[in-house]
Amino acid sequence: MNHVLFVALKMLLQRKRQTVVSILGVSMGVSAFIVMSSLMLGFQNYFIQQVIDLEPHIKVKPRVEEKEREPYTLLLGEKPEEKDRILGWQDMVKYIERNPEVLGVAPRLVSRGILKHGVRDKPITLLGIDPKREPKASIVEKFLVHKNLQRLETNRTGVIVGVLVGKSLGVDQPGKKLLLVAPNGRTLLVTVEDLFESGITNIDDARVYINIKTLQSLLERQGEVNEIIIKIRDVNRAEKLSRAFQSFIPYQVESWQRAYRNFLSIFKIQNTITYMIVFAILTVSAFGIFNIIMMTVLEKKKDIAILMAMGFNRGDILLIFMMEGFVIGVMGALIGSLAGFALQEYLESIKLDVEGLIRTRGFVLERTPLLYIYALFFSLFFALLASFYPSYRASRLNPVDIFRSQ
């Protein structure tokens, strides 16, 4: 191995400029991979974490005919569908609670509605909850600005509104009085008891919590429930468990993964696009490496022939030239990792309001060392792949042909 290094290291110093360019190419691929992955994973993991915290891990709901309807036509005076209820929910809750993987179960009555404040109004999703049971099955309190969940118990006309709902209505403090319009046309004067901020735009912009009893009487659906939410120990088991529950529950049982499958599949596409970009960058640098080694081999035919004459075998020659690819790969990975690290630091230091699928102050980055390990692995893989063919060609040269052609 010594003799391979002895020769390879000297030969590497040839074609300095091209080698530097190749190393930079690999570094770019590596830093792009690290930064883009950590941004994407950071965003996605944040989103998923919020979803897991906010949304039921598993939800039981009536099987609604999945007709797409305009939300506004539904709002205006349409009767709640006959099927929009869960019969025997008390027994079902008891049954589910017995499962050791289940941490808590709570019933809900969910409806649409409109909130009015002065001249402004806002279509909303009303979640009728039992303030005693709800915290067992969701960690809604974590997202409350004033932690006033129990006010819904004491004040039966209290509501908790999403911050963006509040914003549209010009409400940013508890205590404001709003008019709630139910789909059946009945109205109720409610008081804002708290605001709710999750960071997930579509949730903060629609959700309003109210006491389930209040909602039941407003909708004239006494004792009715149309959703059961379940919190479980291991969120990754949600899909499996939901299938198990499904076998004895005559309603639709849906895991959070299923409820958010559109987002999850968008994330997959997002990841694929990123990896394709990184792949393209690395492919370009691989061609660079290929080129350098091929040119070096052609230029150094004589040297290869004499090395063979003095006893270097084909394997030695192969390794000598692959070493070039290896060094470029390692150097590229090192520089790229440093650049990636610096970029991560920079991105994390920026404070700005991000408004989109999620709202955060600044970028959320996933900074796992795994990304660096993957990057090293990819860059080495590409560099070695690119250097193999020209190195192999070098190792198959016939020294006699070269000596004769002098």
Add this chain to the structure above:
Amino acid sequence: MKVIELRGIRKSIGQEEILKGIDLSVQVGEFLAIVGASGSGKSSLLYIMGLLDKPTEGEVFFEGERVDFSEEKRLSELRNKKIGFVFQFHYLLPEFTLLENVMLPAIKLGMKKDEAEERAYELLNSLGLGGKERRRIYQISGGEMQRVAIARALINSPSAILADEPTGNLDSKNSQRVMEIFKEINRRGTTIVMVTHELELAEQAQRLVEIKDGAVLSDRAIQRA
């Protein structure tokens, strides 16, 4: 004892047969000169003797071992340990100093770097290159380059030195100097096979083989006055 033995060696390139059945043995300690017209097949013969090229037909024995030309590793190993090549062109590597060039075969053999360096120093010094060890090839003369190449061929103390027109690029003074070095090496027991155009140099060897059209035309010992 034979260092190299060729039996019925034939070599064809395409349709053309360039070696036509050569039987030749080189004894241990011999200094053999091979002469012949240009294109007669001298280099081709030397490549086969040096295990760099494989014959189309026939057998090669190296120190009694029948050479299997499909065993590339073994061929390389034999070349590394037992054979030293000197060509018309020096083929020194431009990235390396003279010292490093000489060390290369020893490093490949697995010698420690210090030891290889010490041997290379000694050899360069004994060939009149003392003080120039750290130079590069473009900083020395053609005659000096060829002596560096000889030092490189010698570093692993090979059984045989195979030289293909080692003086082809040198003036008569430098040519004679190379000859003196070869004679001295030979006196110390290393077998030498040298291909040359120049009869004057060839006659300083002990045995003269003449090749014509890929066959041995004559093979005689050289009488000294």
